[in-house]
Amino acid sequence: MDKQEVYRYLNEKNIWHETVEHKAVYNMAETAEINLPHPEASAKNLFLRDDKKQNYYLITVKSDRRVDLKKFRRNNDTRRLSFTSESELKAILGLIPGAVTPLGLLNDEERKVQFFIDEYFLQQSGIIAVHPNDNTATVWLKTPDLIGIIKEHGNQVKVMKS
Template identity: 65%
Template sequence: MNKQEIYIFLKEKNIWHEITEHEAVFTMEELLDVEVPYPSADAKNLFIRDDKKRNYYLITVCGNKRVDLKEFRNANQTRPLSFASAKDLQEILGLLPGSVTPLGLLNDEERKVKFFIDEDFLEEPGIVGIHPNENTATVWMKTADLVELLKEHGTEVRSWHIEEAK
């Protein structure tokens, strides 16, 4: 699904969402220049894989947090981890670098990718801001709705507690 197809999909599913269109952003720092309605709900998304390219993970955390891949590996008993390639991102999620988003998991027809979401997104107000498969907009939606959409799709979803960066 592309950006417009995501918008149509959310509307057809009758899922509350707001859209902030903006210039393409590739980093959390660039997003600071964009006026957004829910700044504490900005999400950072990491697409990673194990060293054998057998297991893929999408980790979504609050934008002010850092993900320690060694800590993630230990907590989830995975093989050594690194960032997945742009080729893997395109082939598995149909996304380009800079546009990583949990909504891309709807393009994962083989359900190869496990999704981990920061537990903080589940707390009030329970909103998450993510790209609609392109980095030229942010879709704000209820975290519970996102989780439900992904589970309906067959994606394995887990919540994960991550500390704020010191």
């Protein structure tokens, strides 16, 4: 799904969302330069794989949080982790660097990526800001709706303790 297909999907499913179009952003520092509503809902995403390229993980946390990969490995009994390559990102999620988003899981035809979301997004405002498979816009969704979309697609979803 590209950006327009994501918008169409959300509308067809009657899923509440708020969208802001903006210049392309490739990291959290560039995102901070844009005046976006709901800063408490800002998320960052890490797309990882194990050292055998057999298991893939998308981790979504509050934008100002650090992810301790050693702790993540211990808590989830994974092999050694590293970031996926640009070609893996494109092949599996149909995304480019800077546009990583949980909505990219809708392009994971093999449903091989496990999605981990920070419990923060369920506790605070209940909304989350993500890209619509393109880094020229931000979409705010209710976190339970996002989780429901991913589960309905068939990817495994786990809520991580903060």
